[in-house]
Amino acid sequence: MSLDIANFEKSTNKFGKLTPQILQDFEKIVGKEYVFTDDKNRDAYSRDHTEDYSFLPDVVLKPRTPQEISQIMKICNEHVLPVTPRGGGTSLSGGALPTNNGVVISMERFNEILEIDTLNLQATVETGVITEVFQNAVKEKNLFYPPDPASKGTCFIGGNISHNSGGPKAVKYGVTRDYVLNLEVVLPTGEIIWTGANVLKNSTGYNLTQLITGSEGTLGIVTKIVFKLRPYPHKNIALLVPFESNEEACRAISAIYIAGVTPSGMEFMEREAIERTAFYLEDKMNQKTSIDLPDNIQAHLIIELDGNNEESMMIDAEKIVETLENGFKIGEILFADSDAQKEELWRLRRNISPAVNAYSLSKAEDVVVPRGNLPQLITAIKTIGNEYGFRSVCFGHAGDGNLHVNILKENISDQDWNTKVNDGIGEIFKEVVRLGGMLSGEHGIGIAKRPYMSIALGEANLRLMREIKKAFDPNGILNAGKIF
Numbered sequence: 369m370s371l372d373i374a375n376f377e378k379s380t381n382k383f384g385k386l387t388p389q390i391l392q393d394f395e396k397i398v399g400k401e402y403v404f405t406d407d408k409n410r411d412a413y414s415r416d417h418t419e420d421y422s423f424l425p426d427v428v429l430k431p432r433t434p435q436e437i438s439q440i441m442k443i444c445n446e447h448v449l450p451v452t453p454r455g456g457g458t459s460l461s462g463g464a465l466p467t468n469n470g471v472v473i474s475m476e477r478f479n480e481i482l483e484i485d486t487l488n489l490q491a492t493v494e495t496g497v498i499t500e501v502f503q504n505a506v507k508e509k510n511l512f513y514p515p516d517p518a519s520k521g522t523c524f525i526g527g528n529i530s531h532n533s534g535g536p537k538a539v540k541y542g543v544t545r546d547y548v549l550n551l552e553v554v555l556p557t558g559e560i561i562w563t564g565a566n567v568l569k570n571s572t573g574y575n576l577t578q579l580i581t582g583s584e585g586t587l588g589i590v591t592k593i594v595f596k597l598r599p600y601p602h603k604n605i606a607l608l609v610p611f612e613s614n615e616e617a618c619r620a621i622s623a624i625y626i627a628g629v630t631p632s633g634m635e636f637m638e639r640e641a642i643e644r645t646a647f648y649l650e651d652k653m654n655q656k657t658s659i660d661l662p663d664n665i666q667a668h669l670i671i672e673l674d675g676n677n678e679e680s681m682m683i684d685a686e687k688i689v690e691t692l693e694n695g696f697k698i699g700e701i702l703f704a705d706s707d708a709q710k711e712e713l714w715r716l717r718r719n720i721s722p723a724v725n726a727y728s729l730s731k732a733e734d735v736v737v738p739r740g741n742l743p744q745l746i747t748a749i750k751t752i753g754n755e756y757g758f759r760s761v762c763f764g765h766a767g768d769g770n771l772h773v774n775i776l777k778e779n780i781s782d783q784d785w786n787t788k789v790n791d792g793i794g795e796i797f798k799e800v801v802r803l804g805g806m807l808s809g810e811h812g813i814g815i816a817k818r819p820y821m822s823i824a825l826g827e828a829n830l831r832l833m834r835e836i837k838k839a840f841d842p843n844g845i846l847n848a849g850k851i852f
Contacts, residue, residue, distance in 0.1 A: 382448070382844070383448050383449060383450050383468060383470065383845070383848075384447040384448040384449050385449075386426040386427060386449060386470070386471070387447075390443060390447060390449070391403065391405070391427065393443055394427065394429055394440065394443070397431070397436050397439045397440060398429055398430065398431045398432070398436050398440075402429060402430040402431070402432075402477075403427060403428075403429055404427065404428040404429075404430075405426070405427050405428075409428050410424050410425055410426075410427075410428060411424065413425055413428045413454060413457070413466070413472045413474065414465075414466065415457070415465070416457045416458065416459040416460075416462065416463065416464040416465055417457070417458050417459060417460050417725075417732075418459060418460055418461060418462040418465065418732075418814070418815075418816055419729060419730070419731060419816075420729060421462060421465055421815075422465075423465050423466050423467050423468075423469065424466070424469060425452065425466040425469055425470060425471065425472040426469050426470055426471065427470075427471055427472070428471075428472045428474060429471060429472065429473050429474065430473075430474045430476060430477050431473065431477065432477045432478070434552060434554055434560050434591040434592075435560070437473060437554045437589055437591065438554050438558045438559070438560050439558070440471070440473065441554055441555070441556055441557065441558045441589070441846075442557070442558035444470075444471055444556075444845055445556055445557050445558060445843055445845060448843050448845060449470050449471055449845060450466070450468040450469065450470030450471065450845050450848045451470060451471045451472075451473060451556070451845050451846050451847070452464065452465070452466040452467075452470065452471070452472050452473070452585075452847055453472075453473050453475065453526075453530075453585040453589045453846070453847060454472050454473060454474045454475060455475055455495065455496070455523065455524035455526045455527030455530070456498070456519070456522050456523040456524040456527055458519040458522055458523040458527065459527065459531070459811070459812070459814060460721075460732040460734070460811045460816070461531075461808070461811045461812045461813060461814030461815070461816040461817060462814035462815035462816050462850070463527075463530065463531065463584050463585065463812050463814040463847070463850060464527075464585075465814075465815065467815060467848070467849045467850075468848050468849060470845075473589065475494075475495050475496040475524060475526055475589075475591075476496050476524075477496060478494035478495050478496035478497075478526070478591060479494060479496040479497055479498075480493075480494045480497070481493050481494075481497055481501075481502060481505050482494065482592070484505065484506055484509050484511070486509050486511065488566075489511060489596060489597045489598070489599075490549065490566060490594055490595065490596055490597060491505075491506055491511075491513070491594070491595050491597060492592060492593070492594050492595075493525055493592070493593050493595065494591065494592055494593075495524060495525055495526025495529065495590050495591060495592070495593060496524050496525075496526065497524065497525045498520075498521065498522065498523070498524060498525070499515070499516075499517065499519075499520040499521075499523050499524070499525050499528055499533075500520040500521045502525055503516075503520065506597055506600075507600055510599065510600050511597040511598065511599065511600055512597060512598040512599060512600040512601065513547065513595060513597055513598075514537045514538075514540075514541035514542070514547070514598065515528060515533055515534060515535055515537070515538065515541075515542075515543060515544045515547065516534075516535035516536055516537045516538075517533045517534070517535045517810070518535065518717070518718045518720075518721060520535070525593065526590050526593070528544045529544060529548065529551070529580070529581055529582075529590050529593060530582070530583065530584050530585045530590075530812070531544075531582065531584060531810055531811065531812040532544050532545050532581055532582035532810065532812075533810050534765060534768070534770065534809065534810045535765070535810075536632075536633035536634075536635055536670075536672070536714075536717070536765060536767075537632055537633055538765060538767075538768050538770075539630075539631060539632070539633060539634050539765065539767030539768045540630055540631065540632040540633070540674075540767075541598070541632070543810070544581060544582075545578060545581045545582060547595045547596050547597070548577055548578075548581050548593060548594070548595060549564065549565075549566050549567070549568070549577070549594045549595065549596050550562055550563060550564045550565055550566050550577060550593075550594040551563045551564070551576075551577055551580055551581070551590050551592070551593055551594070552590070552591045552592035552593075553580055553587075553588035553589065553590050553591070554588060554589045554591060555587075555588050555840060555841075556587075556588065556840060556841035556842075556843070556845055556846040557841075557842070560591075561576075561588075563576035563577040563579075563580055564576065564577040566594050568596065579836070582812075584812045584813065584814065584847065584850050584851060585846065585847040585850070586837060586840075586841070586846055586847045586850055586851060587836070587837065587840040587841065587846070588840060588846070589846070601632070601674040601675050601676055602676055603674065603675060603676055603677075603678050603681060604632065604672055604673060604674040604675075604681075604710070605672065605673045605674075605681050605682070605685050605703075605704075605705075606670060606671070606672045606673075606704040606709070606710045606713055606714075607669075607670070607671045607672075607685065607688065607689075607701055607702065607703055607704065608659065608668055608669075608670055608671075608701070608702040608704065608713055609668060609669045609671060609692055609698055609701050609702075610662070610665040610667075610668050610698060610699035610700070610701075611665065611666065611667045611668065611669070611696065611697065611698050611699075612664055612665065612666060612697040612698070612699075613666050613667065613697070614636075614638050614666055614667045614743075614746045614747075614750075614762070615743040615746060615747060616667070616696050616697050616698070617636055617667035617668065617669050617766070618636065618742035618743040618745075618746055618766060619696070619742075619743045620669065620691075620692055620695075620696050621634060621636075621669070621739050621742065621766050621767060622739060622740045623691050623692075623695060623696070624671070624688055624691060624692075627687045627688065627690075627691045628687065629673075629684045629687050629688055631671050631672055631673055631684075631688075631767060632672050632673060632674040633670065633671070633672035633767065634669060634670070634671050634672075634765070634766055634767030635669065635670040635717050635763070635764070635765060635766065635767075636667065636668075636669055636742075636762070636763055636764055636765075636766035636771070637667065637668050637669075637670070637716075637717065637720065637763045638666065638667045638761065638762045638763060639661065639665065639666045639667060639668075640761050641720045641723075641724070641761050641762070641763040642657075642659065642661065642668065642716065643661065644720070644723045644724055644727055644761065645657075645716050645719050645720050645723040645724075646659070646716070647723070648719060648722065648723030648726055648727075649715070649716070649719060649723070652726070655715070657712065657716060658712065659702070659712075659716070662699060664699070665699050669766065670713050670714070670717055671688060673685060685703075689701060717763070720761070720763050720772075721772070721774070724761050724774045724776070725774075727776070728776040728777050728778050729776075729777040730761075730774040730775055730776050730777060731774070731775040731777075731789070731793065731816070732772065732773075732774050732775075732811065733772070733773040733774075733775065733793065733796070733808075733811075733816075733817075734764065734770060734771070734772045734773070734808055734809050734810055734811040735770075735771055735773060735796065735797070735800045735805055735806070735807060735808070735809070736768070736769050736770045736771070736800075736805050736806050736808070736809035737769045737771075737800055737803045737804060737805030738769055738803070738804050738805070739766065739767065739768060739769035741769070741803040741804060741805070742766060742769060742771065744803060745771060745799065745800065745803055745805070746762055746771065748796070748799045749762060749771075749773055749796055749799075752792050752795045752796055752799070753775070753792065755792070755795075756788055756789060756791065756792030756795070757780065757784065757788065757789075757792075758775050758776065758778075758780060758789050758792060759775075759776045759778065760773050760774060760775045760776065761773075761774045761776065762774075765809070768809070769805070769809075770809035770810065773796065775789060775792075775793065790819075793820070794819075794820055794823065797817075797820045797823045797824070798823055800824075801823055801824050806824055807820055807821070807823070807824050812851075813850065813851045814850050814851070815849060815850060818849075818850070818851060818852065821851070821852070830852070833851070833852070834852055837852070
């Protein structure tokens with residue numbers, strides 16, 4: 369099955385066509401060995417992790433320098449060829465899909481950590497560096513880059529910029545945007561700019577750095593990033609708290625903050641998320657999970673504390689336990705006091721998405737609401753699912769109100785999957801907005817949420833965004849068809 373074209377308006381007719389002469393020009397720029405037009409490579413770059421969508425590009429290019437990308441963009445802009453920038457291909461919103469065919473620019477050769485500046489607590493990185501590789505490199509210098517997406521072992525740091533990624537530690541440390549100081553960007557018209565300066569304060573004109581971050585590759589192609597870093601927290605404590613209902617688990621989150629504790633992570637997992645993942649880990653990776661699941665337990669929170677003062681963390685852990693035992697219907701709290709136990713908890717959490725996808729094709733949504741409204745949201749999601757005939761598996765970064773909702777296809781017909789289920793998703797988004805939230809916390813809009821943008825934003829907001837897009841990209845060639 370591919371994306372229902374009736375529900376996706378392609379704009380191919382406004383674009384030019386790839387010609388043998390343009391291909392020769394690309395070969396002169398990047399070298400013939402980095403220009404791919406064969407079916408195998410085109411197919412490999414036709415998909416990301418969004419459902420089972422697939423759109424074949426006409427050509428895949430793998431440049432190595434900003435100047436090469438600049439020359440490519442000048443040619444594409446002149447001939448109005450659509451260009452899709454590509455990172456690690458882990459997008460869940462269709463952000464890396466070449467929906468208008470054309471040119472895919474893969475950033476995989478931009479894979480160097482250029483500098484780790486321990487004096488200023490900064491690092492300069494190319495966008496094809498894998499997030500976990502970057503985290504490990506700065507850790508060796510006793511420094512910390514907190515954004516921590518579940519796909520950190522495969523996603524590119526440039527994709528994190530495009531989607532303003534967060535992850536479990538966002539609850540305490542913030543998201544990607546909070547660590548970006550400066551960006552080198554190739555514009556759709558070919559100019560190369562730096563968006564700011566490598567300083568902690570800057571009130572010089574509009575903040576282009578923050579504008580580019582989270583723009584889903586629609587305004588420019590980021591080639592270098594200057595990040596600010598933090599000192600590394602060497603100690604952590606992890607608790608696994610079982611609850612008798614999803615709502616109780618979500619309600620507990622605000623209570624922990626009211627008790628005066630700010631965890632470094634607070635992750636929600638409903639029962640089926642754990643069951644599916646435990647089966648997946650044992651079946652696919654031969655890794656058994658030791659977590660007990662009594663019949664009365666329907667949800668869990670992973671609560672992590674970090675820092676460098678173990679005594680202070682223990683005091684906070686005791687506050688959490690006291691708060692939950694006195695005010696909530698919970699089971700026996702697991703105190704993960706060994707590295708192996710902590711690793712097991714986080715392995716379980718990070719593998720929920722692949723486990724659910726191994727069980728059934730799914731639509732992966734990541735809505736966000738004020739965290740105090742999570743109990744109402746999760747009740748509404750289950751109610752809407754019953755009304756529209758689908759089941760969902762919910763989990764996510766509950767500490768900052770970001771809930772991942774994987775809607776399962778199971779035995780739903782293709783017709784209902786592309787119509788009735790989409791209507792149900794629209795109802796979920798309406799409830800999210802009613803509760804003060806937004807359509808996405810970190811996955812982005814891409815093509816998956818594009819039809820629903822008017823639910824969250826007024827026409828004046830969308831008009832301003834379209835005008836910004838036009839100012840950067842007058843011919844509309846870069847990641848065309850995304851967001852709007």
